[in-house]
Amino acid sequence: MTGEITEATTPSAVGNRTRPARHFELGLSENPFPPLPSVLAALHEQMARANRYPEFLPQRLPRIIADRVGVDPAQVVVGSGATGVAMQIMQAVLGDGETMAFATPTFDGYPIMADMMGVEAVTVPLDRAGRQDLGNLGEVVDDRTGLVVVCRPHNPTGTLVSAADLEVFLSSIPPRVVVILDEAYVEFIDAADAVDVLDLIRRYPNVIVLRTFSKAFGLAGLRIGYAFGGQELVARVRRRQLPFGMSCAAVAAVTASYAAEDELQARVARITAERELLRVALRQNGVHVPRSHANFLYLRGPHIAPALQRAGIVAKFYTDGSARIAVGDPAAGRAVLWALRTM
Structure with missing residues (x-):
């Protein structure tokens, strides 16, 4: 599909530990995909x-x-x-x-x-x-x-x-x-x-x-x-x-x-699949993440926000140090995992 995410678009990419070189804006719970071609x-x-x-x-x-x-x-x-x-x-x-x-x-x-x-x-x-x-x-x-x-x-x-x-x-x-x-x-x-x-x-x-x-x-x-x-x-x-x-x-x-409902449903399925794989990986790293029913994850804990900020990841930060991140882009998921790897 034209305009789709092209870098490591498979959900399994969240496990990659290579340090990301890109900047990620994850603070507005945006859909990572552009509008469909027909739209x-x-x-x-x-x-x-x-x-x-x-x-x-x-x-x-x-x-x-x-x-x-x-x-x-x-x-x-x-x-x-x-x-x-x-x-x-x-x-x-x-x-x-x-x-x-x-x-x-x-x-x-x-x-x-x-x-x-x-x-x-x-x-x-x-x-x-x-x-x-x-x-x-x-x-x-x-x-x-x-x-x-x-x-x-x-x-x-x-x-x-x-x-x-x-x-x-x-x-x-x-x-x-x-x-x-x-x-x-x-x-x-x-x-x-x-x-x-x-x-x-x-x-x-x-x-x-x-x-x-x-x-x-x-x-x-x-x-x-x-x-x-x-x-x-x-x-x-x-x-x-x-x-x-x-x-x-x-x-x-x-x-x-x-x-274009069928295409939109396929995109939602990709986002939710990436969300679940990223949540599992975060929890395996000791991050407390409630089960999410949306296109974002809430990472709880006082050290989350500082770690993401040090990595240059823009997220929605809260006064107790927790953060909300948009999901769906596997490259962004890798960046989050890298940022929290030694927290």
């Missing part, structure tokens, strides 16, 4: 009409996504990546003096946007296994809470709350409190671990499911995200839609990506 062709064709404005308010993209997800187009809202849609949700549902709650650490966007909006963030630490503690998260919900975020898989640890625990949690949340079910990495979850989100949004009108085309689809630079839920809740969020806010490239990219 690039669709984008090139669309760019020839870039002198024209996109739709005043997006209509085509919500219809395309709704058809794929299995909901009515009125149940879909789109925006500038999952982050942009999350901001729209926060602006739409949080009233004066209301708070939002989430686990910590989490996706950086949530505390950053809460600070931007002047919203108090109530945080609950992860449990010792790196999982979101839904019991404790539910306990901090009070009369001031307007929004709760649950990531599945969780960012940055890649851990997965069970369907049963999620059900118990949602049943405990007052209907007036909106719950974002952040599924930014849902395409990397095994089918056996997936939850029936259509059933959830039917039974819990306060739940809105958040997804992105940045990760598995490899379109991070195009900033295409979406959410879906009950029509009443989505209508509130849609009122925050920025006119002309979605690029004309979005429809072309999403349409072509959906048409």
